[in-house]
Amino acid sequence: MALTLDADTALIRDTAFDFFAKRSPVSALRKLRDDKDALGFSLPLWRQMVELGWAGFLVPEAHGGSDFGCLGLGQVLEAAGRTLAASPLVATALIGASALALAGSAAQKAAHLPALAKGERLVALALEEGPHHAPYRIATAARRAGTGFRLEGEKRLVLDGHVADLLIVAARSSGTADERGGITLFLVPADAAGVARTRSVMVDSRNAALVRLDGVELGEEAVLGRVDAGAEVLDPVLDRARAGLAAEMLGSAAEAFERTVQYLKDRKQFGVPIGSFQALKHRAAAMFCEIELARSAVVAALAALDAGGDEASALASLAKAKAGDALFLVGNEGVQMHGGIGMTDEHEIGFFLKRARVAQASFGDGAFQRDRYAALMGY
Amino acid sequence: MAADAAAFRAEARAWLEANCPPSMRTPMPDDEVVWGGRRASFKNPDSKLWLERMAAKGWTVPTWPRDYGGGGLSDAEARILEEEMRRLNCRSPLQSFGIWMLGPVLLEFGTEAQKAAHLPRIARGEIRWCQGYSEPEAGSDLAGLKTRAVLQGEHFLVNGHKIWTSYANFADWIFCLVRTDPSAKKHEGISFLLIDMDDPGVRTRPIRLISGASPFCETFIENVRVPQENLVGGLNNGWTIAKKLLEHERKMIASIGERQRGAERSLAALAKAYAGERDGRVADAVLRDRIAQHEIDQRAFRLTQRRAAEEAKSGSPGPASAMFKYYGTELNKRKFELLLHCVGTQALGWQGDGFSRDELRIAREWLRSKANSIEGGTSEIQLNIIAKRVLGLPD
Ligand SMILES: Cc1cc2nc3c(=O)[nH]c(=O)nc-3n(C[C@H](O)[C@H](O)[C@H](O)COP(=O)(O)OP(=O)(O)OC[C@H]3O[C@@H](n4cnc5c(N)ncnc54)[C@H](O)[C@@H]3O)c2cc1C
Numbered sequence: 001m002a003l004t005l006d007a008d009t010a011l012i013r014d015t016a017f018d019f020f021a022k023r024s025p026v027s028a029l030r031k032l033r034d035d036k037d038a039l040g041f042s043l044p045l046w047r048q049m050v051e052l053g054w055a056g057f058l059v060p061e062a063h064g065g066s067d068f069g070c071l072g073l074g075q076v077l078e079a080a081g082r083t084l085a086a087s088p089l090v091a092t093a094l095i096g097a098s099a100l101a102l103a104g105s106a107a108q109k110a111a112h113l114p115a116l117a118k119g120e121r122l123v124a125l126a127l128e129e130g131p132h133h134a135p136y137r138i139a140t141a142a143r144r145a146g147t148g149f150r151l152e153g154e155k156r157l158v159l160d161g162h163v164a165d166l167l168i169v170a171a172r173s174s175g176t177a178d179e180r181g182g183i184t185l186f187l188v189p190a191d192a193a194g195v196a197r198t199r200s201v202m203v204d205s206r207n208a209a210l211v212r213l214d215g216v217e218l219g220e221e222a223v224l225g226r227v228d229a230g231a232e233v234l235d236p237v238l239d240r241a242r243a244g245l246a247a248e249m250l251g252s253a254a255e256a257f258e259r260t261v262q263y264l265k266d267r268k269q270f271g272v273p274i275g276s277f278q279a280l281k282h283r284a285a286a287m288f289c290e291i292e293l294a295r296s297a298v299v300a301a302l303a304a305l306d307a308g309g310d311e312a313s314a315l316a317s318l319a320k321a322k323a324g325d326a327l328f329l330v331g332n333e334g335v336q337m338h339g340g341i342g343m344t345d346e347h348e349i350g351f352f353l354k355r356a357r358v359a360q361a362s363f364g365d366g367a368f369q370r371d372r373y374a375a376l377m378g379y
Numbered sequence: 380m381a382a383d384a385a386a387f388r389a390e391a392r393a394w395l396e397a398n399c400p401p402s403m404r405t406p407m408p409d410d411e412v413v414w415g416g417r418r419a420s421f422k423n424p425d426s427k428l429w430l431e432r433m434a435a436k437g438w439t440v441p442t443w444p445r446d447y448g449g450g451g452l453s454d455a456e457a458r459i460l461e462e463e464m465r466r467l468n469c470r471s472p473l474q475s476f477g478i479w480m481l482g483p484v485l486l487e488f489g490t491e492a493q494k495a496a497h498l499p500r501i502a503r504g505e506i507r508w509c510q511g512y513s514e515p516e517a518g519s520d521l522a523g524l525k526t527r528a529v530l531q532g533e534h535f536l537v538n539g540h541k542i543w544t545s546y547a548n549f550a551d552w553i554f555c556l557v558r559t560d561p562s563a564k565k566h567e568g569i570s571f572l573l574i575d576m577d578d579p580g581v582r583t584r585p586i587r588l589i590s591g592a593s594p595f596c597e598t599f600i601e602n603v604r605v606p607q608e609n610l611v612g613g614l615n616n617g618w619t620i621a622k623k624l625l626e627h628e629r630k631m632i633a634s635i636g637e638r639q640r641g642a643e644r645s646l647a648a649l650a651k652a653y654a655g656e657r658d659g660r661v662a663d664a665v666l667r668d669r670i671a672q673h674e675i676d677q678r679a680f681r682l683t684q685r686r687a688a689e690e691a692k693s694g695s696p697g698p699a700s701a702m703f704k705y706y707g708t709e710l711n712k713r714k715f716e717l718l719l720h721c722v723g724t725q726a727l728g729w730q731g732d733g734f735s736r737d738e739l740r741i742a743r744e745w746l747r748s749k750a751n752s753i754e755g756g757t758s759e760i761q762l763n764i765i766a767k768r769v770l771g772l773p774d
Contacts, residue, residue, distance in 0.1 A: 002689060003682060003685055003686040003689055004686065004689045004690055261770050261771075261772070264772060265771070265772065265773065272773070273772075273773050275766075275772040275773055276772070276773045276774060278763070281762065281763065281766035281767075281770075281772050282759070282762040282763075282766065284766055284770055284772065285705075285761075285762040285763075285765035285766045285769075285770065286762065288702070288765055288769060288770060289702050289705065289706050289765070292683055292702060293676065293679040293680060293682075293683050293706070294679070295683075295686075296679055296682035296683040296685070296686045297675075297678075297679040297682060299682075299686070300682050318675050318678060318679065321672075321675055322675060322676075322679050367668060370668050370671035370672055370675065371664075371667070371668065371671070373671050373674070373675060374647070374660070374661070374667050374668075374670065374671040375660070377647065377671075377674065378647070378659070379647035379648075379650070379651065379659075379660055379661045379667060379670065379671075
């Protein structure tokens with residue numbers, strides 16, 4: 001398993017870096033925020049991404065995708081992270097496509113994947129119920145009703161939840177909260193009767209929603225994967241989500257870091273550039289190391305997911321932990337090293353700090369990933 | 380390419396299985412570590428056999444050219460050999476400053492005669508080298524060194540005082556930084572000299588460390604005549620070589636946590652044994668988190684070393700070696716702090732009853748690890764190098 005990119009992947013990377021830098025700079029996110037844009041992302045920009053094939057990177061060729069893999073999509077996400085670009089890449093292209101491709105029945109795949117790859121179907125995973133990532137802590141009930149099920153419960157931090165066409169809902173069909181068994185995944189059309197969605201405005205200005213399921217009636221065909229065995233789908237999907245989000249955070253960390261280093265060279269106090277002060281130099285050098293480590297972890301995780309070995313889960317958690325910690329560090333140091341200007345809304349460095357916290361908490365923060373890593377390693 | 384690699388792996392594995400004595404596949408006690416040299420002693424006769432076999436194969440220095448006693452392997456092949464040695468728990472046959480530091484710069488800067496004279500003897504473990512860089516007044520500010528070498532006809536006359544010279548009392552030769560032009564700017568008047576320590580003008584005095592061992596010395600050089608042919612890389616050109624050598628040294632120290640000592644118990648295993656286990660997990664959640672944090676960092680660090688090796692176009696480590704030196708040594712220090720935390724007071728014994736041999740080793744290794752972020756250039760100096768040479772921050 002190489003840790004350097006092959007020519008095809010390197011080309012995707014270059015294309016993506018160029019794309020986001022030109023078409024979706026940080027100012028685009030600011031505009032979405034200030035305009036209180038209903039979608040929370042730019043539809044024309046999304047169409048251009050779809051044209052570049054990114055929506056279908058995890059969709060099999062038979063269903064209209066390219067099956068290019070996680071390492072490729074990771075490059076795009078890293079590039080998006082550089083400019084904090086808002087788009088359905090994470091919720092739809094990464095998570096939605098993974099869930100459907102890994103666990104969908106023939107009919108489900110045929111119904112959703114081609115549309116997804118064409119950018120015409122937005123998907124959202126409705127998983128979390130509390131303020132901390134806890135994939136098995138699910139109280140939303142799926143009760144047998146006739147030949148189908150009836151869902152009752154409330155989901156939070158549903159990425160793209162208010163704009164998605166299709167929700168993937170994790171519900172408890174048996175067992176007790178916190179139990180890995182007894183979870184079932186359902187494909188729920190967003191306009192199904194009993195579904196109520198409210199947008200949550202988050203500190204990072206990115207999409208999330210509250211989804212209420214109030215007696216939503218579903219047939220057997222809505223089950224994704226097997227009844228009571230939803231965790232078997234959830235685990236590999238969350239591995240991909242973690243590694244993909246790690247790639248995005250790596251991009252944000254690298255960008256915030258480079259901006260900060262540039263500021264250290266430009267800003268003068270006491271008649272000299274502030275970057276000549278050793279107290280700042282050493283902290284900058286330490287950040288550099290953390291970003292380099294995060295980069296290796298992210299590449300290793302993405303490559304392992306594509307290779308499909310049993311290392312992938314541990315590496316995904318490792319990457320999420322390292323990239324999250326790196327972005328957290330750089331976000332905070334970035335603001336501090338910019339001084340007063342770093343505290344202003346007008347300056348962009350604060351956007352990185354805000355994104356850091358939300359991305360870190362999504363699909364498990366450092367403590368969660370470390371605990372999971374330890375469990376996977378047998379301690 | 381892949382087929383060649385597979386063939387080489389099979390060949391290396393078969394050779395190691397046939398030639399590595401069984402006792403060389405067990406964890407290496409400190410007193411069986413082989414450093415070679417004129418006065419080499421082998422507590423375990425298998426160590427000698429293993430060294431001779433590896434040296435004959437050229438595998439004490441796998442990537443050096445065959446002409447100089449090396450194995451002529453590519454970097455990729457050398458990595459495979461390393462992996463296979465690790466798989467079989469083979470001990471490293473020879474520890475050597477000649478291999479880690481002097482050899483690489485001789486290959487780059489040495490004359491043909493210097494290479495032919497010194498490299499094969501390093502490869503076979505016949506000559507043990509030490510490093511004469513630091514002086515009482517020149518540590519981090521290495522270029523402030525004062526040891527003088529005056530050219531007199533065919534010889535340099537050398538006088539000076541080196542300090543912290545690791546294993547000088549066991550070494551045969553010393554590679555030394557000396558001042559050859561006191562009037563030039565401090566970096567420009569330094570030369571790199573090879574000195575045979577057999578000369579009665581070279582004396583060493585061991586110094587004891589906080590760990591109780593005496594692995595380094597003061598080295599006094601008094602009126603020692605050194606033939607001109609022992610000057611490496613030209614007169615007053617020593618700083619360039621000094622820095623290159625430091626890059627190799629830093630790369631070596633960076634992997635301090637990886638040195639092959641056979642199988643060791645993991646932090647998690649020790650935590651379970653000494654601090655408690657519940658449902659198959661380390662019982663103390665705080666300790667568990669700290670262990671996982673360490674193992675995650677360690678693994679990400681190893682991945683970064685691998686990535687750097689894949690990306691490197693030349694064999695030269697470059698300024699990034701500062702990152703590896705800094706991070707690797709800080710990690711190793713953290714590992715020992717954590718080890719103490721896991722093992723509790725059983726790790727704090729100094730000698731005698733009530734502690735196993737392994738337990739007694741911990742406190743001393745913990746103390747020794749504190750030197751990692753000092754020797755070969757301190758952590759602060761590495762951060763300076765990263766800030767200046769990698770990030771381009773101003774002076
Ligand atoms: C176990 C061990 C083995 C060694 N082996 C050898 C050997 O074989 N051969 C050899 O030549 N040397 C050897 N050394 C010496 C080693 O290279 C020096 O100790 C090291 O370079 C630091 O120099 P110093 O001890 O004079 O400390 P100083 O340079 O006095 O440093 C003291 C403190 O000040 C800090 N400091 C100094 N300058 C700066 C700066 N510019 N910015 C910020 N902080 C700074 C340092 O980081 C350190 O924390 C060894 C040292 C040890 C501990």
